[in-house]
Amino acid sequence: MDGDVRPMKARKRGSNVTACATETIRVIRAAHLGMCFGVRDAIALALEHADAGPLTILGDLVHNPSVLSALEAKGVAVAQDVAEVKTTTLMVTAHGTSERTLARTRALGLNVVEATCPLVHVAHRAVTTLARDGYHVVIVGRRDHVEVRGLTGDLDRFDVVLEDDDVLALEEHPRIGVAAQTTQAVEKVRHVVDLIKQRFPRSEVRFIDTVCKPTKDRQSAAAELARQSEVVIVVGGRSSNNTRELVNTCARHCTRVHHVQTDADVRPEWFDGVNVIGLTAGTSTPGDVIDRVEARIRRLAEQEASAST
Ligand code: SF4
Structure with missing residues (x-):
């Protein structure tokens, strides 16, 4: 992990904690984060x-x-x-x-x-292959997302699923070919594929994994980060699919996860009594936006630490 461990002022976490004099606040960046x-x-x-x-x-x-x-x-x-x-x-x-x-x-x-993106071209080729080989194409993704509209735009018949209920609404086809929006969480995609297989045991289900490597890297790094952090800040646009997926991934490993678009969204009360703060960002988040969020986290966490000593 790419850990930025610049120590900040030691904090006292409650009046009965004296050992905190040796503690430091750490802001840890995920090993993979930000713009792809x-x-x-x-x-x-x-x-x-x-x-x-x-x-x-x-x-x-x-x-x-x-x-x-x-x-x-x-x-x-x-x-x-x-x-x-x-x-x-x-x-x-x-x-x-x-x-x-x-x-x-x-x-x-x-x-x-x-x-x-070349990796979106890979997903298009996967969909073309599935359709050419006679599979009914099912895309795991957001129906209204521009990438999904592009992936399905040349097909006459297809389905788009994301939640379990969407799978329950599918009709049976002898051959079902599944591909994914490149920015979906790969665990979620595998779960949907398993559900399709369970629901249609007589169908031949072929899955081509089109979740892109930068997305997979960011998701696994976010999970690792969240396991080590007391609070996680995820930076990215509100409508960014991969940022939302990072928030969901982090929330599975850490109870205090906040999604911010800019440094102005970061709140001081999030850092009360906190020593380890994780930072990650979606694939459309520029580096300077991440830097400004980190600077504000440090400033606010330091102020919180000073106020409690
Ligand atoms: S998230 Fe980035 S690397 Fe992955 S397919 Fe989209 S543009 Fe390409």
Whole structure:
């Protein structure tokens, strides 16, 4: 673990604790946290093209308000559908899109900048393979997420499931092919696959694991972090799927988990009587946002420690 163990002022945890004079407050960063290469490259591409001329992005580039504000300041427009685009250049985000949508952009004569993450392309290939081999495709993910819309956009028949109830609502098919939104928690995906197998014992169920490695790394590092921490702070956009999954993962190992978007969301009362604070962040969270959150955690934890001595 990438532990930042800069000691801070010792704290007294209650009047009957004298040994605390030797204790230090630690802020520990998860071994893997923050922005993944796919999002980082997509942002760099968006900024480069925004400087070159008017640009529209198809859907949110990242689920992070500070990055979106920076792009807005450069005049970058966001469209939820190709039909809304008013610029000649359209950018497809790291989340990717379907071939059908790409065909519509070509038909409109738009200049397309593709920032689809290579690992989203892997998920698209998995879905294509399952459909080609005659499986009824089931995606484990959020129905309304842009990546899931892209993964299913070329299919005529498919299902999207996330919760146990969604599996109960599925119809039987002789062959069921399962793939996942790249940012889902892999344990959750495996649980859903097991449930599908139990529900349809006569069906052939094939699962291709398309959860991306950066997501898996962040989830396992978050679990490890939460096991060591009294409080965990998870930094990321409210609508970021992988950030929400990190919160859920941490909550399985630590009872005090807080999701913040920026340093302004960090509350002093979270650190009362706390010595070990864990810090992690979703794949769309920029490094400077994480740094500011850490600085505020240190400041507030130090103030809390001073107030209680
Ligand atoms: S979360 Fe994974 S699939 Fe999505 S952009 Fe990052 S690396 Fe690519």
